[in-house]
Amino acid sequence: MHVLAEQPLLRMNTLALDGRARALLRLEHITGLEQALGWAADRQLPVVPLGEGSNIVVAGDVEALVLRLATSGIEVLEEDAEKVHLRVAAGENWHRLVEWTLRRGYFGLENLALIPGTVGAAPVQNIGAYGVELASFVRAVHSVELATGAGLSLSREACEFGYRDSVFKNRLRDKMIITSVELELSREPHLQFEYPALAAVLEGKQRARLSAIDVFDAVVAIRRSKLPDPARVPNAGSFFKNPVVDAQRAGALAGQFPGIPQYPQADGQVKLAAAWLIDCCGWKGKQRGGFGVHPEHALVLVNLGGGSGRELLDLAADIAASVATTFGVSLEIEPRIVGG
Numbered sequence: 522m523h524v525l526a527e528q529p530l531l532r533m534n535t536l537a538l539d540g541r542a543r544a545l546l547r548l549e550h551i552t553g554l555e556q557a558l559g560w561a562a563d564r565q566l567p568v569v570p571l572g573e574g575s576n577i578v579v580a581g582d583v584e585a586l587v588l589r590l591a592t593s594g595i596e597v598l599e600e601d602a603e604k605v606h607l608r609v610a611a612g613e614n615w616h617r618l619v620e621w622t623l624r625r626g627y628f629g630l631e632n633l634a635l636i637p638g639t640v641g642a643a644p645v646q647n648i649g650a651y652g653v654e655l656a657s658f659v660r661a662v663h664s665v666e667l668a669t670g671a672g673l674s675l676s677r678e679a680c681e682f683g684y685r686d687s688v689f690k691n692r693l694r695d696k697m698i699i700t701s702v703e704l705e706l707s708r709e710p711h712l713q714f715e716y717p718a719l720a721a722v723l724e725g726k727q728r729a730r731l732s733a734i735d736v737f738d739a740v741v742a743i744r745r746s747k748l749p750d751p752a753r754v755p756n757a758g759s760f761f762k763n764p765v766v767d768a769q770r771a772g773a774l775a776g777q778f779p780g781i782p783q784y785p786q787a788d789g790q791v792k793l794a795a796a797w798l799i800d801c802c803g804w805k806g807k808q809r810g811g812f813g814v815h816p817e818h819a820l821v822l823v824n825l826g827g828g829s830g831r832e833l834l835d836l837a838a839d840i841a842a843s844v845a846t847t848f849g850v851s852l853e854i855e856p857r858i859v860g861g
C-alpha cells in the first residue's frame with residue numbers, strides 16, 4: 522500500500538481547483554480496500570472516495586485519506602436473447618463503458634454518452650441526460666461502509682433513486698464507497714429521442730432507420746456543441762440542479778414570465794430549467810475573479826484560472842440569490858463539496 526502524504530488535488534478534479542489531501546491512495550485492486558480503511562481508522566482520518574473528480578468542488582484542504590478508486594473490469598453475468606446483465610467495477614470510465622456496450626450490441630446507455638466520470642460515481646447522483654436516467658438500468662449497487670469495512674449491496678429500489686438523487690446523497694451520504702454496479706441492458710434497441718434538443722438533431726432522418734449509434738452520435742454532437750470539454754476549460758458540468766416546484770407555483774411563474782420552460786413530472790410537480798433562470802438574470806458569459814458563467818450554457822460555471830473553490834462558491838451563492846430574488850425559486854448546488 523502506497524499512501525502519499527500532503528498531495529495536491531489540482532489535477533484530480535475537473536474544475537482544476539487547488540487544495541491538498543492530507544493523504545492520498547490510488548486503489549487499482551478492490552482487495553486493497555480493507556487495508557486502506559484500516560490505515561485511515563488507525564489514524565482517525567475520515568475517508569473521502571474519489572473517482573475522476575468530475576462532480577466535486579474542492580473548497581479547500583481535505584483533512585482525510587482521499588481514496589482514488591481506479592479499479593477495472595466489466596463482467597457479463599448473464600445473457601439471453603433479450604437482456605444482458607453486467608457487473609462493472611467502480612473505477613471504470615463511464616463513457617468507455619457506454620462505447621463498450623454499444624460495440625457488443627447491448628443497448629440502453631446511448632443517451633448517456635460522454636458524461637464525464639466513473640461508473641462508481643454514476644449512481645450517487647443518478648446520472649441522467651437526454652430523457653434517460655441511469656436508475657432504469659441498475660440491478661444492484663455494491664458498496665462498503667467506510668467506518669466498518671462491512672459490505673452492503675443495494676437493489677435498485679433500495680438506492681432510492683430520484684432526479685440527480687439517491688440514498689448515497691441522503692441517508693448514506695459520506696458513509697459508503699461504491700465498489701461495483703450491476704446493470705441490465707437490452708439486446709434490442711428501444712431508442713429514446715423525444716428530448717427536444719435530441720429530436721432536433723435527428724430531424725429529417727427516418728425514425729424507423731435510426732440506430733442506437735445514431736442516437737449516441739447525436740448526443741455526443743450536442744454535448745460537444747454546448748458543454749465545454751473539462752480537459753480544455755475546467756468545469757463540473759451543470760453547477761445547479763434544475764429546481765422542481767409545485768403546479769400552482771409553476772402556473773404563477775408561467776403567467777409572470779411568458780416562455781419560461783416547464784417540464785411537468787409524473788408526480789404532478791414541474792421541473793424548471795435552471796439555465797434559463799440564470800440566463801434571464803443576465804449571468805451568461807459573465808466573469809468574476811477566476812471564474813465565469815459559460816457563454817454557451819448558463820448552468821455551467823468554468824474555471825478561467827487563479828480562483829479558489831471558496832470564490833467559486835461565492836459566485837454560485839450570488840447567482841442563486843439573484844434567481845431567488847427574481848423568480849422566488851431556490852437553486853441547489855449539484856456537485857459535491859469537499860474540503861475547506
Ligand code: EPU
Pocket residue numbers: 649650651652685718747748757758759760761762763782794795796797798800805817818819820855
Ligand atoms: N437554456 C437557456 N440558457 C442556456 C442554456 C439553456 O435558457 O444558457 C434553456 C434551454 O433553451 C432549454 C433549457 O434551458 O430550454 C434546458 O437546457 P438543456 O437542454 O441544455 O438541459 P439542462 O436542463 O440545462 C440537463 C442536465 C444536463 C444534461 C441535459 C440534457 C441537470 C442539472 N442538467 O441540463 O446534465 O446533459 O439536461 O439532458 O439536470 C450535468 O448534470 O452535469 C449535466 C450536464
